[in-house]
Amino acid sequence: MYPRDTKDRWFQGQGLWSHVPESDWKNWKWQLKNRLTSVEQVEKYLELTPQERAGCYFSGRKLALAITPYFFNLIDRDDPNCPIRRQIIPREEEMETAPEELLDPVGEEGSMAVKGIVHRYPDRVLFLVTDRCASYCRYCTRSRLVSNAQDYNFHPEFESGLAYIESHPEIRDVLLSGGDPLLLSDRKLDYLLGRLRAIPHVEFIRIGSRIPVFLPQRITPELCEIFKKHGPIWMSIHVNHPRECTEELRQATERLSYAGVPLGNQSVLLKGVNDNVETMKSLVHRLLMMRVRPYYLYQCDLITGSAHLRTDVRTGIELINQLRGHTTGYAIPQYVIDAPGGGGKVPINPEYVKKITDSEVVLRNFQGKTYRYPLVNGVPVASGVRPEEVSVGCPG
Numbered sequence: 237m238y239p240r241d242t243k244d245r246w247f248q249g250q251g252l253w254s255h256v257p258e259s260d261w262k263n264w265k266w267q268l269k270n271r272l273t274s275v276e277q278v279e280k281y282l283e284l285t286p287q288e289r290a291g292c293y294f295s296g297r298k299l300a301l302a303i304t305p306y307f308f309n310l311i312d313r314d315d316p317n318c319p320i321r322r323q324i325i326p327r328e329e330e331m332e333t334a335p336e337e338l339l340d341p342v343g344e345e346g347s348m349a350v351k352g353i354v355h356r357y358p359d360r361v362l363f364l365v366t367d368r369c370a371s372y373c374r375y376c377t378r379s380r381l382v383s384n385a386q387d388y389n390f391h392p393e394f395e396s397g398l399a400y401i402e403s404h405p406e407i408r409d410v411l412l413s414g415g416d417p418l419l420l421s422d423r424k425l426d427y428l429l430g431r432l433r434a435i436p437h438v439e440f441i442r443i444g445s446r447i448p449v450f451l452p453q454r455i456t457p458e459l460c461e462i463f464k465k466h467g468p469i470w471m472s473i474h475v476n477h478p479r480e481c482t483e484e485l486r487q488a489t490e491r492l493s494y495a496g497v498p499l500g501n502q503s504v505l506l507k508g509v510n511d512n513v514e515t516m517k518s519l520v521h522r523l524l525m526m527r528v529r530p531y532y533l534y535q536c537d538l539i540t541g542s543a544h545l546r547t548d549v550r551t552g553i554e555l556i557n558q559l560r561g562h563t564t565g566y567a568i569p570q571y572v573i574d575a576p577g578g579g580g581k582v583p584i585n586p587e588y589v590k591k592i593t594d595s596e597v598v599l600r601n602f603q604g605k606t607y608r609y610p611l612v613n614g615v616p617v618a619s620g621v622r623p624e625e626v627s628v629g630c631p632g
């Protein structure tokens with residue numbers, strides 16, 4: 237029996253692979269080489285349900301099956317509804333496509349300026365640098381492209397992407413994504429970050445990665461040196477459930493933080509995974525303990541075969557309602573819907589402003605109580621002070 241994660245203790249150790257030398261276990265290339273990628277390999281460790289087995293066989297036509305040994309350890313093998321299992325083991329529901337579901341749910345193809353560059357917002361681009369990930373999330377927005385199960389035939393084209401960014405002075409922000417950019421070799425990442433850093437108008441470079449979560453062994457001192465060299469490099473990781481916050485992940489985020497990488501987290505709201513307040517609160521608290529700021533909570537995109545993982549939008553609003561005022565403000569992510577068809581991220585918030593008139597703003601606080609903020613002709617006023625004398629003080 238390996239050490240179980242509890243409320244107070246975070247999972248650590250080699251679990252089912254305790255017979256493997258520690259030097260192998262801590263080697264990210266060993267983890268990649270020993271991923272579970274077939275029904276037969278998974279069934280060596282886990283009794284699949286008939287629905288899961290059917291999903292696994294179908295995965296080769298939608299999104300490949302792959303799970304690192306490290307992440308597989310986090311599955312509760314006695315629970316078919318385990319929240320880790322739901323994210324990573326294919327199910328037969330993936331074979332069903334609901335009428336509202338799309339292959340490209342957020343309309344990236346329509347904003348593809350050159351191959352691999354999605355230019356939707358004026359000052360920033362998404363740069364897709366690979367189609368591979370350490371493990372594959374069953375609700376992936378880029379299932380069409382990632383793992384090449386659907387024959388998308390994506391080939392990273394660094395030079396044309398870099399040339400596009402160089403020739404567009406309005407681009408000040410570049411997000412490297414894929415697939416997972418941290419699967420690139422140190423040499424390639426060093427080259428890519430160096431080229432981007434040399435472009436005078438690129439102010440802000442960030443990486444979207446689930447590697448720290450699937451493969452924390454990849455966050456090596458050598459990789460951290462590359463981030464230091466080209467810093468500041470910002471990073472959004474992707475943790476959905478508190479059980480993913482292991483001791484190994486905590487150490488990886490510490491290494492990244494010490495290398496000067498500011499960390500945010502993007503979670504996807506998923507049915508049966510994190511759609512209740514107790515789980516979400518535990519997740520955001522653990523993130524803060526790992527130096528990671530909860531950034532976005534995404535409504536699950538309308539990707540084909542994901543209906544079984546999607547929640548009602550009202551569930552997301554209620555979750556934020558249950559967090560705001562009930563825990564640290566830093567712990568509260570922005571709930572967003574990435575608008576179908578390419579509309580971009582739209583923030584979705586509970587209603588706290590009940591009414592605005594020329595004389596007041598009527599507010600609802602986290603306890604549901606009503607408060608009034610006075611205005612004179614629509615301008616804030618402190619008692620006895622004329623509107624033109626009102627100044628904005630330190631928000632602290």
Ligand code: SF4
Binds near residue numbers: 371377414416
């Ligand atoms: S890590 Fe990201 S890109 Fe890769 S499968 Fe998961 S959601 Fe998709």
